[in-house]
Amino acid sequence: MSWELTADRPIYLQLIDHIKMNIISGEFAPGSKILSVRELASRACVNPNTMQRALSELEKLGLLYTQRTNGRFITENLDVIENARESFAKNHTKKFSDRMSQLGLSKAQIINLVEEFSEEDLQ
Amino acid sequence: MSWELTADRPIYLQLIDHIKMNIISGEFAPGSKILSVRELASRACVNPNTMQRALSELEKLGLLYTQRTNGRFITENLDVIENARESFAKNHTKKFSDRMSQLGLSKAQIINLVEEFSEEDLQ
DNA sequence: ACCATTGTATTATGTGTTTACCACAGTGAT
DNA sequence: ATCACTGTGGTAAACACATAATACAATGGT
Numbered sequence: 001m002s003w004e005l006t007a008d009r010p011i012y013l014q015l016i017d018h019i020k021m022n023i024i025s026g027e028f029a030p031g032s033k034i035l036s037v038r039e040l041a042s043r044a045c046v047n048p049n050t051m052q053r054a055l056s057e058l059e060k061l062g063l064l065y066t067q068r069t070n071g072r073f074i075t076e077n078l079d080v081i082e083n084a085r086e087s088f089a090k091n092h093t094k095k096f097s098d099r100m101s102q103l104g105l106s107k108a109q110i111i112n113l114v115e116e117f118s119e120e121d122l123q
Numbered sequence: 124m125s126w127e128l129t130a131d132r133p134i135y136l137q138l139i140d141h142i143k144m145n146i147i148s149g150e151f152a153p154g155s156k157i158l159s160v161r162e163l164a165s166r167a168c169v170n171p172n173t174m175q176r177a178l179s180e181l182e183k184l185g186l187l188y189t190q191r192t193n194g195r196f197i198t199e200n201l202d203v204i205e206n207a208r209e210s211f212a213k214n215h216t217k218k219f220s221d222r223m224s225q226l227g228l229s230k231a232q233i234i235n236l237v238e239e240f241s242e243e244d245l246q
Numbered sequence: 247a248c249c250a251t252t253g254t255a256t257t258a259t260g261t262g263t264t265t266a267c268c269a270c271a272g273t274g275a276t
Numbered sequence: 277a278t279c280a281c282t283g284t285g286g287t288a289a290a291c292a293c294a295t296a297a298t299a300c301a302a303t304g305g306t
Contacts, residue, residue: 007262009132010293025226036252047295052254069252069302089226089236096219097241103148103212107241113212114237118220118230130292133263159282170265175284192272192282 003044011046015054023063023074024085031076034064126167134169138177146186146197147208154199157187 001022005014022028034040041051055072058064062080066072075081100110128137145151157163164174178195181187185203189195198204223233 008136012293013131021222021225037254038252049255049296050294053293055253066253067303068254070304071252085226089223089228090240092219092222093236093240096215097237099144099215100212101242102144103208105212107238107243110241111234111237113216114220114234115230117213117216118233119224120230135263160284161282172266173264176263179284189283190273191284193274194282 003046005044005046012050012053012057015044015046015051016057019054019058020061020063020084020088023058024081024088028074030074030078030081033071033073036071126169128167128169135173135176135180138167138169138174139180142177142181143184143186143207143211146181147204147211151197153197153201153204155197156194157197159194 003015003018005011019028028034035043037052037055038048040055041048044051055064059066061084062077063075063084064072065075097110100113101107105113126138126141128134142151151157158166160175160178161171163178164171167174178187182189184207185200186198186207187195188198220233223236224230228236
């Protein structure tokens with residue numbers, strides 16, 4: 001998946017969101033080693049310092065941990081990941097729902113929109 | 124409604140979103156006069172220059188127009204407002220739906236979440 | 247022992263955002 | 277005519293963000 005950075009938000013925040021999504025969606029397996037700061041920065045077309053900032057924020061959240069001169073790894077704590085996943089889903093749903101209500105849409109209308117724009121799972 | 128500005132995005136963009144929502148939700152009636160730049164800035168606890176920037180962007184979108192030394196008004200062009208409203212709803216729904224799918228949620232699960240977090244209309 | 251690679255830290259520079267402050271021209275009410 | 281108010285424009289300063297370019301210490305593999 002590409003990085004798709006936009007100019008309307010600080011890059012380091014977008015990097016945080018992107019990597020966080022990789023982790024909580026399971027795309028990055030718990031305990032697995034991730035690419036180096038320099039390599040990640042290179043792929044995202046971003047300065048190493050900026051990537052470093054994003055990674056250390058994710059560390060504060062407990063989603064990553066560091067082995068000083070060896071590399072960085074996804075946490076093995078499944079609870080942390082699951083919590084992040086749940087709060088992500090809840091927060092986004094609440095925000096979405098609130099905005100649509102404020103627009104004047106009824107609950108039924110909101111559901112209809114989601115029905116329309118959501119694609120069925122490809123089993 | 125309060126302004127609720129956060130530090131993770133440029134203020135002028137948040138002001139644009141906020142006022143745009145006031146317009147497309149119908150809270151600000153088409154053709155009606157809005158408060159002066161200075162007054163709006165004061166209420167939002169923001170510098171007049173910043174509010175000015177947001178308003179001129181909304182003007183580019185056709186949602187506002189200016190009478191040079193008289194004040195600013197909501198557009199009377201209902202099509203412009205309705206288009207903005209529809210694209211707002213579609214874009215947000217699409218983005219929400221995509222993110223939830225990426226999280227691994229099925230269409231049915233997404234609908235369930237919306238059901239859970241959406242409140243019934245208060246007739 | 248050597249060396250590439252790791253995370254980390256520092257300094258400097260450019261850019262964008264926000265703010266404060268000031269000035270100008272046109273309108274409308276008095 | 278006067279005056280408060282309107283939108284608009286400019287300048288300067290402070291700050292955060294992003295980048296470039298280095299440097300350093302510790303690890304792992306050779």
